[in-house]
Amino acid sequence: MSKQIDFLAIGDIVTDAFIKLQDAEVNCDLKTDRCKICMSFGEKIPYEDVYEVRAVGNSANASVSAHRLGLESSLLTNIGDDRNGKDCLETLKEQGVSTKLIKKHKGKKTNYHYVLWYGAERTILVKHTEFDYQLDAKLPVPKWVYLSSLANNSLPYQMQIADFLDKHPETKLAFQPGTFQIKLGAEKLTRLFRRTEIFFCNKEEAQKICNIKEDDIKKLLLSMHTKGPKVVVITDGPNGAYAYDGVKTLFVPMYPDQKPPISRTGAGDAFASTVTSALILGKSLSEALLWGPINSMSVVQEIGAQKGLLSREKIEEILRSAPQAYVAKEI
Numbered sequence: 001m002s003k004q005i006d007f008l009a010i011g012d013i014v015t016d017a018f019i020k021l022q023d024a025e026v027n028c029d030l031k032t033d034r035c036k037i038c039m040s041f042g043e044k045i046p047y048e049d050v051y052e053v054r055a056v057g058n059s060a061n062a063s064v065s066a067h068r069l070g071l072e073s074s075l076l077t078n079i080g081d082d083r084n085g086k087d088c089l090e091t092l093k094e095q096g097v098s099t100k101l102i103k104k105h106k107g108k109k110t111n112y113h114y115v116l117w118y119g120a121e122r123t124i125l126v127k128h129t130e131f132d133y134q135l136d137a138k139l140p141v142p143k144w145v146y147l148s149s150l151a152n153n154s155l156p157y158q159m160q161i162a163d164f165l166d167k168h169p170e171t172k173l174a175f176q177p178g179t180f181q182i183k184l185g186a187e188k189l190t191r192l193f194r195r196t197e198i199f200f201c202n203k204e205e206a207q208k209i210c211n212i213k214e215d216d217i218k219k220l221l222l223s224m225h226t227k228g229p230k231v232v233v234i235t236d237g238p239n240g241a242y243a244y245d246g247v248k249t250l251f252v253p254m255y256p257d258q259k260p261p262i263s264r265t266g267a268g269d270a271f272a273s274t275v276t277s278a279l280i281l282g283k284s285l286s287e288a289l290l291w292g293p294i295n296s297m298s299v300v301q302e303i304g305a306q307k308g309l310l311s312r313e314k315i316e317e318i319l320r321s322a323p324q325a326y327v328a329k330e331i
Contacts, residue, residue: 011059133157149178194228266305
């Protein structure tokens with residue numbers, strides 16, 4: 001008899017091609033952090049190198065993270081019948097993630113994105129293949145579902161997921177919306193928001209979802225909480241992360257970088273999936289929030305979103321020698 005799935009990640013999978021730029025510049029608006037990467041138009045632009053990273057994407061990254069932390073992890077996603085899809089499958093198997101629920105679509109292309117990498121930051125050129133999303137009627141019942149990025153045509157599929165969760169109230173939902181889910185808005189995804197055990201987004205995404213220009217994190221947390229999630233977590237880059245459970249607000253600082261980051265791709269996925277995994281492993285919210293930034297710190301030291309993901313033992317080791325100021329505190 002097969003073991004129950006602890007962590008079922010649902011969302012699109014992709015290959016990221018990291019194009020390391022050398023001839024570019026970044027321009028930012030005065031007194032804001034809104035920046036644009038600029039290159040000469042109509043010219044040949046030299047690049048330093050290119051790296052292909054297979055089987056990534058928010059949910060794929062999360063499934064690998066959960067496996068590294070010792071959970072029975074599976075990924076429900078869609079691929080094409082191309083070489084890229086085959087390579088993604090093999091990569092996931094090598095990472096220890098169950099691929100039994102992955103669906104292959106004849107004549108479709110597996111997602112392939114281009115990452116313009118300059119310094120430690122990146123701009124991603126995204127194109128999601130619009131698969132015929134369908135939830136299997138015999139889907140195994142996991143302890144947790146981790147839902148993230150899906151294509152623009154996925155609303156009916158997400159309602160199928162909501163139906164599945166309604167039938168299985170024992171299954172908890174972690175929700176980290178991707179670009180198209182944020183564009184859909186909370187109203188269209190009300191059933192999922194109200195079913196969410198823990199919700200993750202960054203400050204800018206929270207402003208979009210709540211349709212407000214509010215900078216006060218506490219007010220953003222409250223606004224998001226009214227949409228249904230039991231626990232809301234909002235990250236604010238180097239300023240740390242905040243969580244609200246309807247009673248108290250917690251703050252955890254960013255874990256100090258051990259050395260200058262190579263690439264920040266996957267830091268958010270590492271944080272959200274690690275916090276969720278820690279909760280599944282029986283940690284309190286305060287404890288789980290301390291695990292997330294450590295994995296994010298490690299991920300940004302490598303190219304791609306998965307190479308730097310840590311084991312439970314390594315996270316606990318780092319925690320034992322963490323700076324005295326590294327605590328989750330109520331604010």
